[in-house]
Amino acid sequence: MTLLLPSADGGSHPYTPRQEPASFNASFAAGRASEGGAPGGGAHEGRAPLASRTVFAAAHVVADPYADTAPGAPAAVDWDATLAFRRHLWSHGLAVAEAMDTAQRGMGLDWAGAAELIRRSAAEAKATGGRIACGAGTDQLPPGTASLDAVRRAYEEQLALVEESGAQAILMASRALAAAARTPDDYLGVYAPLLRQAAGPVVLHWLGPMFDPALEGYWGSQDLDAATETFLQVVAEHPDKVDGVKISLLDAGREIELRRRLPEGVRCYTGDDFHYPELIEGDEQGFSHALLGIFDPLGPLAAQAVRALDTGDTKGFRELLDPTVELARHLFQAPTRFYKTGVVLLAWLAGHQSHFTMVGGLQSARSLPHLARAYELADGLGLFPDPALAEARMKSLLYVYGVHQ
Secondary structure, eight states: OOEEEEOTTSOEEEEOOOSSOOHHHHHHHHHHHHTTOOSSOOTTSSOOOOSSSOEEEEOOOOBOTTSOOOTTSOOOBOHHHHHHHHHHHHHTTOEEEESSGGGTBTTTBOHHHHHHHHHHHHHHHHHHTOOEEEEEOOTTSOSSOOOHHHHHHHHHHHHHHHHHTTOEEEEOOOHHHHHHOOSHHHHHHHHHHHHHHOSSOEEEEEEOTTTOGGGTTGGGOSSHHHHHHHHHHHHHHOGGGEEEEEEESSOHHHHHHHHTTSOTTOEEEEOOTTTHHHHHHOBTTBOOEEEESTTTTTHHHHHHHHHHHHTTOHHHHHHHHGGGHHHHHHHTOSSGGGHHHHHHHHHHHTTSSSOOOOGGGGGGSSOHHHHHHHHHHHHHHTOOSSHHHHHHHHHHHHHHTTOOO
16 A cells, blocks of 8 residues: 655655565564564563674663653653563663653653663563663752752762663753763763772763753863863863763764764764764774664664674675664754654554653654655665555554544
8 A cells, every 4th residue: 555645745645565574573583473472571581692792772761652641740750651662672682771862851751750761671681681881960950050069969860760670770961960060070070980980881971052952061061072171071081981972962973073083982972863873883983882772763773783793794784774763863863952752653553562651741742744755765674574554554554643644
């Protein structure tokens, strides 16, 4: 059947959905069926962890569509579906980055909800043998400018909860710190004691303002060269407490330059959803590991690509991953912070959840033409294990918007 999809120019165009899933979906589904399993199994059911790169997929949360909520109310989460999606990622050998930007931290998910998410996901990771790292920030602070001491104490509270859950900590960029800090030394003064008291090596996260405008001027300067020096100083002074740095600036050249200056043993985790294939492949001077929101919808395909890299097949790696960049750039187009809407749409179309509803009502954050293009690109890549289900669900969404086939 041909679907009539709305276009960005106000018109429409026909699209013929694929009839069969791509090989990475079909082979995995067949393997699970032969084991008598269901989607969302344990971490090592036929899929060993990836070897040549450490790859975290930042995972979204599934809203409870039946909850009676209102704008600004605490998030209502469907815990069963949310945890099942993490099992899906682990089952392909991926690690999970939890309670991050992709999980709508600060965009529908408050600290109370994030704390519960961390506890539940960390327990699930322990039960299934999956790797997990969780975001620690300062979003329990009330709106307004907090003191630097209050920011540090808020970080400490969240860091303690993450570590008590048994997860690795990711020190997220803090809106409150960006508002309170006046100089680079203010950042050094907050991060240094956090790193000294961390139980194990953490991941430091530099999230650019395209993902969160409130983080403009992070590390004490709007000059990215100056900010980079402060960031690297934090790492250099505590290399034993920094497992790696996650760079989310959508600037491949800056990431490469920065990773070449990291102390030995400190990893660079790319958060660049525009240039990830070449950054993960690397060059003669090194490569980036990955901690990416785009690997939420790309999970099975991304895992297959990195498995090719595990065997030294860089050509096969790029042949699998390069075609996904168009979808990634579409989902993460400006305003970039609303990429979560497309991520959740694709999870619904792929059958990982029963509805297209988001905490905070964020399903309304992208236009119908944007969503239709996301479907078209994802279907073309073979991301849907059941293309017929994806087609039927896309047709139902179009109908709700008044597009009758």
